[in-house]
Amino acid sequence: MRTTSRDIRTANRYRVLRQAIADSPASRPRLAEATGLSPATVATLVGELLDQRMLVDAGFEDSGGGRPRGLLAVNPEGGALIGVDVAETYVHVEVVDLTLRTLARAHEELYPRDHAPAALVRRIGGAVRAATAGAATRGPLLGAGISMPGMVDREGGVSVYAANWGWHDVPLLDLLSGEVPSPLYLDNPMRACLVAELWFGAASGHEDAVVVNLGTGVGAGLALGGALHRGASNSAGEWGHTQLVLDGRPCHCGRHGCVESYVGAPGIMRTLREIDAGSPLLSEEDQTATVDRLARAHGAGDPVAARVFAETGGYLGAALADLVNLLDPEVIILTGWVARALGTPLLDEARAAVARHALSRPLESTEIVLSPIRVNPVSLGAATFALEGALASVGRGRR
Amino acid sequence: MRTTSRDIRTANRYRVLRQAIADSPASRPRLAEATGLSPATVATLVGELLDQRMLVDAGFEDSGGGRPRGLLAVNPEGGALIGVDVAETYVHVEVVDLTLRTLARAHEELYPRDHAPAALVRRIGGAVRAATAGAATRGPLLGAGISMPGMVDREGGVSVYAANWGWHDVPLLDLLSGEVPSPLYLDNPMRACLVAELWFGAASGHEDAVVVNLGTGVGAGLALGGALHRGASNSAGEWGHTQLVLDGRPCHCGRHGCVESYVGAPGIMRTLREIDAGSPLLSEEDQTATVDRLARAHGAGDPVAARVFAETGGYLGAALADLVNLLDPEVIILTGWVARALGTPLLDEARAAVARHALSRPLESTEIVLSPIRVNPVSLGAATFALEGALASVGRGRR
Ligand SMILES: [Zn+2]
Ligand SMILES: [Zn+2]
Numbered sequence A, B: 001m002r003t004t005s006r007d008i009r010t011a012n013r014y015r016v017l018r019q020a021i022a023d024s025p026a027s028r029p030r031l032a033e034a035t036g037l038s039p040a041t042v043a044t045l046v047g048e049l050l051d052q053r054m055l056v057d058a059g060f061e062d063s064g065g066g067r068p069r070g071l072l073a074v075n076p077e078g079g080a081l082i083g084v085d086v087a088e089t090y091v092h093v094e095v096v097d098l099t100l101r102t103l104a105r106a107h108e109e110l111y112p113r114d115h116a117p118a119a120l121v122r123r124i125g126g127a128v129r130a131a132t133a134g135a136a137t138r139g140p141l142l143g144a145g146i147s148m149p150g151m152v153d154r155e156g157g158v159s160v161y162a163a164n165w166g167w168h169d170v171p172l173l174d175l176l177s178g179e180v181p182s183p184l185y186l187d188n189p190m191r192a193c194l195v196a197e198l199w200f201g202a203a204s205g206h207e208d209a210v211v212v213n214l215g216t217g218v219g220a221g222l223a224l225g226g227a228l229h230r231g232a233s234n235s236a237g238e239w240g241h242t243q244l245v246l247d248g249r250p251c252h253c254g255r256h257g258c259v260e261s262y263v264g265a266p267g268i269m270r271t272l273r274e275i276d277a278g279s280p281l282l283s284e285e286d287q288t289a290t291v292d293r294l295a296r297a298h299g300a301g302d303p304v305a306a307r308v309f310a311e312t313g314g315y316l317g318a319a320l321a322d323l324v325n326l327l328d329p330e331v332i333i334l335t336g337w338v339a340r341a342l343g344t345p346l347l348d349e350a351r352a353a354v355a356r357h358a359l360s361r362p363l364e365s366t367e368i369v370l371s372p373i374r375v376n377p378v379s380l381g382a383a384t385f386a387l388e389g390a391l392a393s394v395g396r397g398r399r
Helices: A005-023 A028-035 A039-051 A117-133 A172-176 A189-200 A265-275 A287-299 A303-327 A337-357 A360-365 A377-392 B005-023 B028-035 B039-051 B117-133 B172-176 B189-200 B265-275 B287-299 B303-327 B337-357 B360-365 B377-392
Strands: A055-061 A069-074 A080-086 A090-097 A102-109 A141-147 A151-153 A158-162 A167-170 A184-187 A209-214 A218-224 A331-335 A367-370 B055-061 B069-074 B080-086 B090-097 B102-109 B141-147 B151-153 B158-162 B167-170 B184-187 B209-214 B218-224 B331-335 B367-370
Touching: A005 A028, A005 A039, A005 A069, A005 A189, A005 A377, A028 A039, A028 A069, A039 A055, A080 A117, A080 A189, A080 A377, A090 A117, A090 A377, A102 A117, A117 A141, A117 A172, A141 A189, A141 A377, A158 A172, A172 A184, A184 A377, A189 A209, A189 A218, A189 A331, A189 A377, A209 A303, A209 A337, A218 A303, A218 B303, A265 A287, A265 A303, A287 A303, A287 A337, A303 A331, A303 A337, A303 A360, A303 B218, A331 A337, A337 A367, B005 B028, B005 B039, B005 B069, B005 B189, B005 B377, B028 B039, B028 B069, B039 B055, B080 B117, B080 B189, B080 B377, B090 B117, B090 B377, B102 B117, B117 B141, B117 B172, B141 B189, B141 B377, B158 B172, B172 B184, B184 B377, B189 B209, B189 B218, B189 B331, B189 B377, B209 B303, B209 B337, B218 B303, B265 B287, B265 B303, B287 B303, B287 B337, B303 B331, B303 B337, B303 B360, B331 B337, B337 B367
Parallel strands: A080 A141, A141 A184, A209 A331, A331 A367, B080 B141, B141 B184, B209 B331, B331 B367
Antiparallel strands: A055 A069, A080 A090, A090 A102, A151 A158, A158 A167, A209 A218, B055 B069, B080 B090, B090 B102, B151 B158, B158 B167, B209 B218
């Protein structure tokens, strides 16, 4: 796809509102300085955002002698956004305002009986209604974003493939259209985490960022040159299925030695089993419990847990070093429930291993951090798809 | 670095001229259709390129009933470009016109006595003078591009690091300013190959392309979203030093198991030695001779050569699959002297291995091809840096 002047205007609108959110209230000269856009461009874009009531005037600041400068704030009443994280075992909904304050939320467990498309769509609709019924209405509903596991065709609104549910080419947006307020945006959790980091997290203000998601599955979201890199078939970022060990552990994708089979939760459990097959930390049926116990045991000085952290951090660091050497990003952000549970001790082991494996020049220019986002980042990112959609349609009339 | 509206205008100027080169002569509607730019934008950019005499009017075509459409051709007399490939053992200069026809060339060997900065600069100047003396002058000299091995700070014009010469922070552009016509542009061979493919090769018309260089060293140039991805410290693309085998072969970078130590020329020689230590194909001191002999032996049905091709193609395919899974590019282009020498038989082995290692969705959307460029692609790319520089300064007055 070619970049059109409309895409560029939309991308610049993103930059201005992102900066206004990070820096609210801010003057026009401050927004121009921070985004690198010209004062004239910023004036035009701010004008549009004021017209949309996404920004509001917020007083004046002294400019040191000259005329006082007008300040702009993000308008909490400028609109509400719905973000839905559909995972294999739950639906999580956040309703947020433009300052990303949560207005309401809902969380419902999913069971095997919910896994057929029609049943799942009803459960999603129910969760969204449960959340919006509780939300204090503040301004217009700008849209809803839905993150789905597996492979997603965001343009066509189709769930191309969800392995654990046996889904193929399910026209999800069509099915959802009666259940969830529109406009509706569909994408996968990796992309949701990435836009959440770009707008509200550790990628904010960076042009080249990689968000690495560590959970049961493992993947990477790539923001290069300030924009999401989606790839020729919208499936870029399968870092979890790049190779860490030639002819290594079998991976559920059918190949061997993938990164995921070492640093995803089942891979970490396998490492634990290899170190101590009878470990009391191990709960074969419960990944979350095992990972939580590992974290607590490590904090208490348990030597088996220490070895699991050292080995997992070593694998993770070797795999992150490949991202550093190939992409030379400004920042790599670790997110996902495994990264949250294992936290700084895993990060420290990984950083040490990256330093052993990466070339010195890209290593010096790349920071590796844990995600600073505290709410569910997938729901937040899904809500951000709706915000981006609303910004893309500014000037085209409301959809 | 933020994208400014000037950058966007420059990028669009690249697109229009690139398309005009690929498609000369072409009408304005054809250029608009092929680039995805609006007819108004194309009209403005074509006007600028006509003013610069880079394009010229070239008759009319029937538009099927309406007014005949004016055709535009690239002007061979619109300017000359100098491209210099400085390698460890030679300096190669091409002088080309805007249709990329070679007007003159020079090729000179380098010896250890030439490796000090002052001596090398004199040799580069001499080679450029030897080439330009023989060039039929056709239009203005638009500039010179120089590709240097090692790490290059293109903005500052400094050779940051050239391992084999012991160079650190050599202010190369300053030293060259009396020796080579200006404006002068500096970058590395990987980036040169990438822009050559984007303008004149297999990446032309693609937004997401990876150029993989196989030689003594190994690297990748990334064009993502239609633009070079340079990374935070201008050192993205070190695919040769991503890991293929955990704790594998030692690499000259000091690490173990890097891609380069399996698919660079010395790595291929090591594979040959492991298969048959006394092979008559092996010429320990001469990489080029060994690789050429391997290619001939493979063509003649030699079983040792067949095993070397199969193993090297297997390593290469596994490493390319990581690029497919992570980046999901439209095209991967193999270039460099090793790729040229081993050609289609190596490509076939590599494609088979990619199919075993890559995920099916990105695999389907990614082509893997050999570079179609027949002249020295590094010199051609270096000349293209000068062309891009001239296009970037259109409207700012000649530098
Ligand atoms: Zn896998
Ligand atoms: Zn290496």
